Amino acid sequence: MIVKIEPLAGFCFGVVSAINLVEKELKDNDKLYCLGDIVHNNMEVERLSKLGLEVIDIERMKALKNTKVMIRAHGEPPSTYKLAEENNIEIIDATCPIVLKLQQNVRKGYLRMKEIGGQVVIYGKKGHAEVVGLVGQTNNEAIVISSKDDLDLINFDKPIHLFSQTTMSKEEYKAICNEIELRHKLHNQNNNQAHDVIITNSICGKVSSRSKELIDFSDTVDVVLFVSGKSSSNGMYLYNLCKAHKEATYLISNKEDIKKEWFEGCESVGISGATSTPRWLMEEIMDACISIN
Ligand code: SF4
CATH class of the missing domain: 3.40.1010.20 (4-hydroxy-3-methylbut-2-enyl diphosphate reductase, catalytic domain)
Structure with a gap:
């Protein structure tokens, strides 16, 4: 059975630069607060939390003072910046451009x-x-x-x-x-x-161009494993699009979700994911498929 990862699948540049910023901060500090999950993917959130990233909500931020808080690629309303100023919080701003x-x-x-x-x-x-x-x-x-x-x-x-x-x-x-x-x-x-x-057409080009790439990729394999968190808007959009085009498309969030019966009579499996799905996770899933085989 051939197993391959869609060449263009993986983090978009907005998510890549947010994660780079987290890793850079956590090189010199033990802890960094982040307002909300940095990315809609539990596996990546877990990896970063082991490095010292702590997810907080706005209520928790109200109680913090004299520290650093990261704003993720999704951005925040002006009231968050005002709160940071009042509480002497330094914002590490990863809002996607x-x-x-x-x-x-x-x-x-x-x-x-x-x-x-x-x-x-x-x-x-x-x-x-x-x-x-x-x-x-x-x-x-x-x-x-x-x-x-x-x-x-x-x-x-x-x-x-x-x-x-942007991700509708x-x-x-x-x-x-x-x-x-x-x-x-x-x-x-x-x-x-x-x-x-x-x-105003404000849908991100990275998301809209992915649909054609994904459909073309799905045509080259028998089964598609689409890796995404259920809370990812673009993940659900791309998964539903692919499922409508190719019935043998399965939504998974990690290798434990894979079911052997999906591969009966199948000669090729394609792995793809949302703009919030890390490449390392897709590689882990590829290895799991190869070992099932
Ligand atoms: S708008 Fe969203 S999907 Fe597009 S590059 Fe930025 S973070 Fe990624």
Whole structure:
């Protein structure tokens, strides 16, 4: 049985630079606090915790003073930076440059919408760290929508500026955008008014380009093992996409999840993962598949 790892699978540059920053800090210090899991992958979180990385939440941060706290690639709202200043906490900022740029654009969009009585709408997972950071740019006024079921939260009498969390599905974002434009058009036909709908394509290119790479890779093997934490947005998106294309796709988080019966009559296995899946974990899974064989 041939076992191979998708060549381009593994951490995106945003996650790589966050982890490099952690490792650099922990070379000189025994401990570093991190606001939330550095990456949506338990195995990597466990590895880094052994080096001295301690995951905290915002409540715990409120009680800390005169220390260092790391902000992960997802970014944080302005209130976190304010809290750090008040508590003399040095921020080690690993916000991904793409997320940082999006935060700035959401802020600009918010100020423009405020001037013309409009609203900022963010398509993303409610409560997801990146979304919390984006909503924070709008004084917590942005409307968060996770599916078409949430569209009634939008006031179609007002201008709309729509953004997406960077790791959402581009196909679903397109469908949401089309629906909003359609409802806006119908609404304004009835009301004889014209308002702006501005759509910003803010899905990360690293995530959107992965879909084609993954599908092409899945066509070269009989079985795909997709390695991801269930809380990873891009992981679930890529897994579902691959599963819809190739039935013999299995979601696993570590080598213990592998089932021998998946490989009956199979000649080739492909291993892939989310932008938050470490390469070392995929290599460990490859070794486990080879030893089953
Ligand atoms: S998925 Fe894209 S936006 Fe998110 S951390 Fe990686 S590079 Fe940055």
